[in-house]
Amino acid sequence: MADRTWRDYVKTKGRKPKPLKGLLVLEVCTIVFGPSGPSWLAEMGAEAVKVEIPPLGDLERDLSCSGFRFKEQSPLFLHDNINKYYLGLDLHLPEGQAVFRQLAAKADIIENNLRPGVMARFNVDYSKIREINPGIIYLEKNGFGQWGSYAEENRPSNDGASQAFSGLAWMSTFPGRTPVKQMIYLCDMYGALMAETAVLSALHHRDRTGKGQYIEISQTESIMRTMSWIWPYLDLTGQCPAPTGNRDASVCPADTFRCVDDRFVAIAAATPEEFAGLCKAMGALHLASDARFADHKRRLKDENAVALLEIIARWAAGRTAAEIVALAEENGFAASLVRNAAEATGDAHLRERGFMTQMDDALYGRYLDHEFPVMMSKTPPQKKWAARPVGFDNEYIMKKLLNTSDAELEDLYGSGALGKWADRPGRRPPPDWDGKKGLILRK
Numbered sequence: 001m002a003d004r005t006w007r008d009y010v011k012t013k014g015r016k017p018k019p020l021k022g023l024l025v026l027e028v029c030t031i032v033f034g035p036s037g038p039s040w041l042a043e044m045g046a047e048a049v050k051v052e053i054p055p056l057g058d059l060e061r062d063l064s065c066s067g068f069r070f071k072e073q074s075p076l077f078l079h080d081n082i083n084k085y086y087l088g089l090d091l092h093l094p095e096g097q098a099v100f101r102q103l104a105a106k107a108d109i110i111e112n113n114l115r116p117g118v119m120a121r122f123n124v125d126y127s128k129i130r131e132i133n134p135g136i137i138y139l140e141k142n143g144f145g146q147w148g149s150y151a152e153e154n155r156p157s158n159d160g161a162s163q164a165f166s167g168l169a170w171m172s173t174f175p176g177r178t179p180v181k182q183m184i185y186l187c188d189m190y191g192a193l194m195a196e197t198a199v200l201s202a203l204h205h206r207d208r209t210g211k212g213q214y215i216e217i218s219q220t221e222s223i224m225r226t227m228s229w230i231w232p233y234l235d236l237t238g239q240c241p242a243p244t245g246n247r248d249a250s251v252c253p254a255d256t257f258r259c260v261d262d263r264f265v266a267i268a269a270a271t272p273e274e275f276a277g278l279c280k281a282m283g284a285l286h287l288a289s290d291a292r293f294a295d296h297k298r299r300l301k302d303e304n305a306v307a308l309l310e311i312i313a314r315w316a317a318g319r320t321a322a323e324i325v326a327l328a329e330e331n332g333f334a335a336s337l338v339r340n341a342a343e344a345t346g347d348a349h350l351r352e353r354g355f356m357t358q359m360d361d362a363l364y365g366r367y368l369d370h371e372f373p374v375m376m377s378k379t380p381p382q383k384k385w386a387a388r389p390v391g392f393d394n395e396y397i398m399k400k401l402l403n404t405s406d407a408e409l410e411d412l413y414g415s416g417a418l419g420k421w422a423d424r425p426g427r428r429p430p431p432d433w434d435g436k437k438g439l440i441l442r443k
Contacts, residue, residue, distance in 0.1 A: 050085065055422035075367075098417075099417060144157060273332060398418070
């Protein structure tokens with residue numbers, strides 16, 4: 001059944017309706033935490049308008065791993081800004097604020113991740129927008145929320161700061177070692193996901209009541225939610241949980257081990273059956289009856305866990321990672337190769353499911369990315385196009401959504417309220433752009 005349902009899913013999804021079709025989203029967002037959420041809504045069919053102050057726009061356009069750029073664009077920006085329309089609008093100017101309010105009157109959702117008070121200074125904060133659109137769902141997200149002492153201090157934040165401030169970085173290391181920040185933007189992405197969960201809930205509430213609402217979210221509080229058992233444990237025991245490296249604090253044995261071929265393998269065997277299978281694979285059946293390891297509760301005691309993991313480490317060091325994975329399949333415990341990103345993208349299973357696919361964009365051509373990680377049989381999300389230069393869709397947005405005349409457009413460009421990209425990498429079109437591809441309307 002499952003195979004029939006999802007056969008040719010990626011190939012046929014473009015012909016099916018999208019779950020959020022008909023919704024209009026305005027975003028005034030910057031750097032990962034802000035723009036990634038509206039991009040997910042856009043993949044699900046919402047019409048997302050990315051409002052950027054011209055000519056430089058979102059600061060994420062300057063961020064790229066080791067300085068690498070693809071056709072002058074940051075891969076990070078390409079990835080976080082799928083399916084959007086790009087409006088270069090200066091919200092510092094009254095004319096730009098007036099255009100934003102006109103768009104807000106038609107919008108379903110407005111999102112920003114600016115510091116507290118900035119949207120109020122632009123005269124487009126929630127209190128003003130709800131007067132013209134009572135059904136608006138207005139989301140503000142930043143490092144520490146919109147109120148409280150840190151908000152009053154106007155304290156800046158970013159993903160690394162949230163990893164540090166929340167306690168996550170301190171936990172993500174080995175005992176006695178320097179705290180470790182995750183390379184990926186974990187706080188940005190998870191916080192954005194939590195925010196969109198709230199947005200979708202607010203849409204449901206509006207469907208039932210006709211009323212919009214104001215939503216605020218703290219990036220730091222969001223990532224603290226993922227630290228699950230840490231908080232009740234701390235309160236109930238009075239002990240601050242210590243870093244455990246790759247060892248699982250709640251499952252034993254569960255750790256990562258170096259093999260004879262210098263590969264790593266993650267092994268876990270929590271249940272009695274799994275642990276017995278691991279002992280059999282190791283040729284050490286006596287461990288299952290050892291008083292220190294006889295049940296899971298005793299194995300979790302720190303001194304017992306350390307002793308058991310050392311035994312497994314010595315065994316793993318004499319075998320290849322592939323041998324251990326094969327033994328796990330044969331004996332019923334869990335063992336997985338620790339793969340790098342290149343190995344993960346080449347995985348036959350992921351390719352078979354169509355998760356790793358080629359984007360084929362009018363401006364940037366073909367490059368590897370992943371599909372939306374949730375499959376929906378009737379209303380599948382879809383990537384349609386990549387990021388665009390600052391103000392790339394000005395004419396389309398203004399004419400389609402606001403019925404702006406050519407003369408009015410000229411006035412807005414003349415005042416500086418409307419603008420387009422700066423002549424620099426990350427802002428302008430790629431060097432091989434022909435001046436036409438990707439444009440919906442041309443000035």
